[in-house]
Amino acid sequence: MTLGRRGFLGGLLAACGSSGTGTSSAMSRCTLHADVFVAGAGPAGFVAAIAAARCGARVTLAESLGFPGGMATAGLVGPISKFNFGGRRVVGGIAWEFVERMAALGGAITDLPKGNVPFETEVYRRVAREMLEEAGVRCLWQTQVCGEPELASDRAIRAVMLSTGGFFTRLEADRFIDCTASGAIVGHCGFGSFRSEKGAAQPLSLCFILGGVDTDKARVLVRNDNERSRNPVLRDALDKAMKAGRIRSFGGPWAVWGSTMRPGFVSVNATRTEASDVTDPMEIAEATARMRRDIPVIIDVMREADPAFRNAWLAATATISGFRECREITALHRVAAAEFMSGEAVPDAIALAAHPMDRHIAGSSAQSLTFLERPGVIPLSALVSAKCPNLLAAGGLVAAESAPFASMRVQAQCMATGQAAGVAAAFAPKEDVRSLDLVAIRRLCESHGVITGA
Numbered sequence: 001m002t003l004g005r006r007g008f009l010g011g012l013l014a015a016c017g018s019s020g021t022g023t024s025s026a027m028s029r030c031t032l033h034a035d036v037f038v039a040g041a042g043p044a045g046f047v048a049a050i051a052a053a054r055c056g057a058r059v060t061l062a063e064s065l066g067f068p069g070g071m072a073t074a075g076l077v078g079p080i081s082k083f084n085f086g087g088r089r090v091v092g093g094i095a096w097e098f099v100e101r102m103a104a105l106g107g108a109i110t111d112l113p114k115g116n117v118p119f120e121t122e123v124y125r126r127v128a129r130e131m132l133e134e135a136g137v138r139c140l141w142q143t144q145v146c147g148e149p150e151l152a153s154d155r156a157i158r159a160v161m162l163s164t165g166g167f168f169t170r171l172e173a174d175r176f177i178d179c180t181a182s183g184a185i186v187g188h189c190g191f192g193s194f195r196s197e198k199g200a201a202q203p204l205s206l207c208f209i210l211g212g213v214d215t216d217k218a219r220v221l222v223r224n225d226n227e228r229s230r231n232p233v234l235r236d237a238l239d240k241a242m243k244a245g246r247i248r249s250f251g252g253p254w255a256v257w258g259s260t261m262r263p264g265f266v267s268v269n270a271t272r273t274e275a276s277d278v279t280d281p282m283e284i285a286e287a288t289a290r291m292r293r294d295i296p297v298i299i300d301v302m303r304e305a306d307p308a309f310r311n312a313w314l315a316a317t318a319t320i321s322g323f324r325e326c327r328e329i330t331a332l333h334r335v336a337a338a339e340f341m342s343g344e345a346v347p348d349a350i351a352l353a354a355h356p357m358d359r360h361i362a363g364s365s366a367q368s369l370t371f372l373e374r375p376g377v378i379p380l381s382a383l384v385s386a387k388c389p390n391l392l393a394a395g396g397l398v399a400a401e402s403a404p405f406a407s408m409r410v411q412a413q414c415m416a417t418g419q420a421a422g423v424a425a426a427f428a429p430k431e432d433v434r435s436l437d438l439v440a441i442r443r444l445c446e447s448h449g450v451i452t453g454a
């Protein structure tokens with residue numbers, strides 16, 4: 001069997017006599033139906049699903065892990081950045097409702113001046129799940145979107161194939177929202193492309209949580225602001241360890257109070273490695289193995305170098321490696337750095353970004369931070385496919401150059417784009433989302449508080 005560019009599943013389907021694009025219904029146990037299908041339950045996806053369901057759509061959400069939160073819960077990244085710009089909150093809507101519900105359970109701190117929200121991972125999972133259930137979303141956990149979507153003659157997606165424990169289910173929907181960050185849907189059929197040139201994409205990091213940290217001391221050493229959040233003592237020690245060949249690379253390190261909300265515990269963002277395609281199984285396997293090998297050495301170095309970490313112990317490592325960029329949707333509009341930095345209002349503005357353009361540089365331990373003078377604007381047209389009549393994307397797949405994306409990739413903004421995509425999918429004309437009244441959706445998002453204080 002020749003597999004060619006379409007890979008294993010495509011080759012298998014060809015052998016099964018399938019007509020080409022898409023997966024074979026003969027392989028699936030059954031077909032499910034939805035008005036709106038959301039792939040991925042990270043910050044963008046779980047909010048997109050809630051938003052669409054609250055607008056009256058019958059929504060199905062599929063998530064390869066057994067819980068919501070994506071990088072926030074499985075990747076151990078924190079805090080949730082960034083709700084405020086210049087001391088004023090710019091993101092509201094479901095994202096703010098979510099963090100307030102976590103805070104009511106003692107699982108989040110929502111009143112820090114910069115609008116970064118430390119949270120408890122278990123509370124995040126619980127509140128996101130409860131909000132999904134309350135909205136009536138059908139959640140398919142441990143269920144992965146796989147293979148090429150099945151296309152109609154106008155290139156609308158008719159169905160996607162889901163795999164649960166290795167068994168297939170076919171899912172038909174009127175509209176699809178890809179929130180997988182890797183592009184499980186937009187990566188096929190020419191619906192998306194890689195955001196950066198090969199070798200230039202931001203590196204990956206695998207976070208871990210340390211207990212036994214003297215967070216009072218670490219707090220003094222590591223000031224929780226954007227300029228000085230990297231610990232200079234640890235950075236020096238890790239640099240020496242890298243030059244001595246003890247670790248392959250590192251970033252930051254960011255090991256600040258606020259990355260978790262527990263005294264004595266910090267989530268450490270220090271491992272770093274490259275992979276040009278995180279959807280290539282060999283590349284992601286090797287990258288993850290490299291970072292897992294570096295973690296015990298990094299902990300030893302931290303213990304030796306900084307009294308605040310002398311008694312640190314490894315409390316948890318992330319389930320999944322974190323990649324900062326992969327694909328993006330080919331959308332009606334791609335956000336350019338200049339327009340983003342100008343902060344100029346656009347008619348279809350659906351979210352505001354507050355985080356600096358925070359690029360981690362490939363092939364080095366460096367970071368480039370460009371602070372915004374005013375909130376960056378994210379337009380709805382950057383979420384709507386130019387190539388497919390019934391496809392949208394949010395979060396890590398928004399169409400933008402790498403620099404503005406390095407600001408809008410943080411969680412609060414991913415949730416905001418998720419909400420806009422959910423509302424748009426619920427109200428989009430069935431035949432073509434591209435004929436959606438973008439300005440009307442912006443007004444709806446405003447009335448739902450997605451943009452606040454603009």
Ligand SMILES: Cc1cc2nc3c(=O)[nH]c(=O)nc-3n(C[C@H](O)[C@H](O)[C@H](O)COP(=O)(O)OP(=O)(O)OC[C@H]3O[C@@H](n4cnc5c(N)ncnc54)[C@H](O)[C@@H]3O)c2cc1C
Nearest residue numbers: 040042043044064070071078081145184322395396409411
């Ligand atoms: C190392 C690192 C540190 C970071 N630090 C911070 C920080 O401190 N604060 C902050 O706010 N942001 C931080 N970020 C950014 C933030 O975590 C992400 O940008 C954000 O989680 C993106 O949200 P998302 O929903 O688009 O994607 P993700 O969080 O990646 O979620 C995607 C979801 O889709 C699921 N999925 C993937 N493929 C499939 C499939 N085929 N079928 C079904 N489900 C699938 C995944 O399991 C996952 O749950 C960091 C990112 C990295 C990599």
